[in-house]
Amino acid sequence: MRKIKLLIEYDGTAYHGWQIQNDTTTVQGILEDSVQRITGAPSSVHGASRTDAGVHALGQVAVFRTESRLDDGTIKKALNAVLPQDIRILEAAEVDDLFHPRDAAVKKSYFYIIVNQRVPSAFLFRYTWAVPQQLDLNAMAEASKALRGRHDFAAFMGAGSDVRDTVREINALNIERLDRVDFMTGCLRGDFIKIWAEANGFLRHMVRNIVGTLVATGRGRIPVDRMTEILQSRDRRLAGQTAPAKGLFLERIVY
Amino acid sequence: MRKIKLLIEYDGTAYHGWQIQNDTTTVQGILEDSVQRITGAPSSVHGASRTDAGVHALGQVAVFRTESRLDDGTIKKALNAVLPQDIRILEAAEVDDLFHPRDAAVKKSYFYIIVNQRVPSAFLFRYTWAVPQQLDLNAMAEASKALRGRHDFAAFMGAGSDVRDTVREINALNIERLDRVDFMTGCLRGDFIKIWAEANGFLRHMVRNIVGTLVATGRGRIPVDRMTEILQSRDRRLAGQTAPAKGLFLERIVY
Numbered sequence: 001m002r003k004i005k006l007l008i009e010y011d012g013t014a015y016h017g018w019q020i021q022n023d024t025t026t027v028q029g030i031l032e033d034s035v036q037r038i039t040g041a042p043s044s045v046h047g048a049s050r051t052d053a054g055v056h057a058l059g060q061v062a063v064f065r066t067e068s069r070l071d072d073g074t075i076k077k078a079l080n081a082v083l084p085q086d087i088r089i090l091e092a093a094e095v096d097d098l099f100h101p102r103d104a105a106v107k108k109s110y111f112y113i114i115v116n117q118r119v120p121s122a123f124l125f126r127y128t129w130a131v132p133q134q135l136d137l138n139a140m141a142e143a144s145k146a147l148r149g150r151h152d153f154a155a156f157m158g159a160g161s162d163v164r165d166t167v168r169e170i171n172a173l174n175i176e177r178l179d180r181v182d183f184m185t186g187c188l189r190g191d192f193i194k195i196w197a198e199a200n201g202f203l204r205h206m207v208r209n210i211v212g213t214l215v216a217t218g219r220g221r222i223p224v225d226r227m228t229e230i231l232q233s234r235d236r237r238l239a240g241q242t243a244p245a246k247g248l249f250l251e252r253i254v255y
Numbered sequence: 256m257r258k259i260k261l262l263i264e265y266d267g268t269a270y271h272g273w274q275i276q277n278d279t280t281t282v283q284g285i286l287e288d289s290v291q292r293i294t295g296a297p298s299s300v301h302g303a304s305r306t307d308a309g310v311h312a313l314g315q316v317a318v319f320r321t322e323s324r325l326d327d328g329t330i331k332k333a334l335n336a337v338l339p340q341d342i343r344i345l346e347a348a349e350v351d352d353l354f355h356p357r358d359a360a361v362k363k364s365y366f367y368i369i370v371n372q373r374v375p376s377a378f379l380f381r382y383t384w385a386v387p388q389q390l391d392l393n394a395m396a397e398a399s400k401a402l403r404g405r406h407d408f409a410a411f412m413g414a415g416s417d418v419r420d421t422v423r424e425i426n427a428l429n430i431e432r433l434d435r436v437d438f439m440t441g442c443l444r445g446d447f448i449k450i451w452a453e454a455n456g457f458l459r460h461m462v463r464n465i466v467g468t469l470v471a472t473g474r475g476r477i478p479v480d481r482m483t484e485i486l487q488s489r490d491r492r493l494a495g496q497t498a499p500a501k502g503l504f505l506e507r508i509v510y
Contacts, residue, residue, distance in 0.1 A: 009377045056378070076374075085380040119331075122264045123311070125340040127378065 001065050003099065004075060006031075006045075007091035008060040013126045013246065014086060017053040018060070027051070030087060031062065031079075038078040039068040048101035048253050049108065052205070054245030056127065059090075059252040061101045101253070107171065109198040109251040110207045112243060114215070116177075116191040128192070129211075129247035135193065135218035137177060143217040144173045146227035147210060154234035156213070158205030158242065166234075168206070172198040175214070196251075205242050213240035256320050258354065259330060261286075261300075262346035263315040268381045268501065269341060272308040273315070282306070285342060286317065286334075293333040294323040303356035303508045304363065307460070309500030311382065314345075314507040316356045356508070362426065364453040364506040365462045367498065369470070371432075371446040383447070384466075384502035390448065390473030392432060398472040399428045401482035402465060409489035411468070413460030413497065421489075423461070427453040430469070451506075460497050468495035 010027055020028040031045045047062040070078065076092040083089070113128045115121060120130035150169040157166055178192040195211055213230065216222040222230075222240060230238045265282055275283040286300045302317040325333065331347040338344070368383045370376060375385035402425055409421040433447040450466055468485065471477040477485075477495060485493045 011377045080374060085375075086377050088374050088377040090374060119335060119343050119345060120340075122266045122341050122343040123382065 001067060001097075002094050003063055003065050003097045004072070005091075005093050005095040005099065005101070006062045006064075006079075006089055008057060008062060009088045009090055010057050010060065011086040011126070012051060012054050012056045014084075015053065017055070018047055018049065018051045027057075027060075027087060028062075030083065032064075034079055034082045035064050035066070037082050038070070038075065039066045041067060046101060048105055049250050051250055052245050052248075055248045055250065056246075057250040060250055061105075061253050061255075063095065063099065063101055065097075104255050105201070105253050107198055107200050107254045108202060109172075109196065109254075110202065111194055111196040111249050111251055112207060112211045112247045113249070114193040114195070114211075114247060116193050126246055127249075129244050131193075131215055133219050135215065136220065137175060137193070137218065139220075139224045140214045140218040141175050143222075143224045143227040144175060144210075144214060146231060148173055151231055152234060153203055153206055153231070155230050155236055155239050156206045156209040157203040157236065158209065159236070161204035163203060166203060168199050168201050168203065170197060170199045172196070173210075207248060208243040208245065209236075209239050211243035211247070215243065216240035256322060256352070257349050258318055258320050258352045259327070260346075260348050260350040260354065260356070261317045261319075261334075261344055263312060263317060264343045264345055265312050265315065266341040266381070267306060267309050267311045269339075270308065272310070273302055273304065273306045282312075282315075282342060283317075285338065287319075289334055289337045290319050290321070292337050293325070293330065294321045296322065301356060303360055304505050306505055307500050307503075310503045310505065311501075312505040315505055316360075316508050316510075318350065318354065318356055320352075359510050360456070360508050362453055362455050362509045363457060364427075364451065364509075365457065366449055366451040366504050366506055367462060367466045367502050368504070369448040369450070369466075369502060371448050381501055382504075384499050386470055388474050390470065391475065392430060392448070392473065394475075394479045395469045395473040396430050398477075398479045398482040399430060399465075399469060401486060403428055406486055407489060408458055408461055408486070410485050410491055410494050411461045411464040412458040412491065413464065414491070416459035418458060421458060423454050423456050423458065425452060425454040427451070428465075462503060463498040463500065464491075464494050466498035466502070470498065471495035 015027050016024040018027045020026050028045055035043050043064045045062050045064045072092045076089045079089045115128040115130050118132050148170050152167050154166040174196045176194050178194055270282050271279040273282045275281050283300055290298050298319040300317050300319045327347045331344045334344045370383040370385050373387050405424040407422050429451045431449050433449055
């Protein structure tokens with residue numbers, strides 16, 4: 001029995017998230033079907049992050065066990081041949097049977113894209129949150145400082161999570177304006193804001209709740225110096241709205 | 256009665272092209288419905304280019320007549336409020352009643368995007384043609400020279416067109432490799448090839464047939480020096496395949 005590790009990119013638009021569910025299309029479900037198609041045997045696919053419905057991934061990591069003799073390169077090609085176009089296998093490699101993609105993760109990074117202009121692009125609505133109002137990036141950057149480091153992030157955890165230890169450590173949280181985008185020169189030109197976060201782990205909806213709170217700060221609805229108070233309150237009601245799933249990308253998992 | 260000129264951006268993925276048809280969703284049809292919703296009266300919307308099913312636009316131009324007293328800025332905002340997210344009005348402005356978007360066009364430009372890598376992006380399949388084979392860009396650039404200038408492009412015209420004068424003048428035809436894309440750093444990084452063409456007008460499928468022929472040249476299936484012969488033959492069967500619609504963008508119409 002071999003254990004195969006996959007590096008996976010997906011556009012989450014069409015999926016009800018990562019985790020397999022009955023009667024609905026999920027990334028994990030599609031992957032398990034595809035593994036069965038190429039190996040001829042059912043196999044569970046275990047992922048590192050349970051991304052929500054509509055969230056995208058550039059670097060999801062998952063594993064499955066198989067008796068198949070197909071080599072790594074063939075597994076990658078065969079999976080890409082049967083998977084839908086919005087899920088791509090970037091790498092497939094045999095790993096030690098003890099490797100567990102969730103438990104072994106040392107840190108993870110996510111980024112979030114906001115399109116900050118009056119008329120949002122007709123092409124990027126699947127991958128961005130359109131915020132037409134003017135945003136004060138300096139205020140957002142100042143407020144974000146309070147979140148860096150090791151804190152109890154209960155105020156930024158979505159309801160319905162059964163996680164009990166809500167302490168996480170954010171190593172990096174950067175906000176930058178992407179003034180101009182080169183691809184398809186013209187159509188993707190515009191004002192984009194990218195919020196990038198790296199931590200030892202994230203709670204449910206944590207990045208989206210941080211983004212929603214930072215945007216409220218940028219709009220002047222939450223004062224810059226309130227971020228510490230929100231964090232210390234551990235009260236979800238004091239933080240801002242949950243930013244839409246479609247602007248969020250799971251970027252990388254470091255082992 | 257006022258005449259309003261619109262500058263329109265759209266993602267063509269969900270539409271059966273520009274031109275209104277019964278029982279199918281078209282960009283023109285959606286626009287006519289939307290104009291009626293905001294002005295309260297039916298109106299025909301006339302466009303400059305009849306883009307095919309799946310073709311995108313960054314700068315389609317169209318006009319409609321209306322008795323409405325709404326000012327230009329309000330028309331733009333109101334249309335964007337009722338239109339689907341994949342059609343955006345970039346500008347709305349009153350023009351002289353004699354202005355005709357198709358007849359008055361002096362030149363048009365289109366570009367075409369090829370993603371030239373083994374595993375195409377999970378995010379750009381709607382906007383690119385995935386060509387995994389190695390392409391010789393020098394050969395493609397050399398072959399493209401024969402197409403510049405004033406020629407009879409009958410060999411590059413799709414079947415079913417009723418156009419009789421097949422002479423057009425291509426001012427510019429450039430091929431460039433976009434090595435790295437900044438947006439969503441990581442996922443859109445890759446090898447993209449952009450083919451950009453500007454002419455006084457284009458025949459049906461002309462850009463897509465030129466792209467298909469250039470790609471065949473880049474793959475070594477059509478010799479570089481055969482382009483002149485294909486052009487002179489006026490025979491569609493000698494040129495390459497019609498590149499898929501989804502990689503094509505109507506960029507700009509100059510008046």
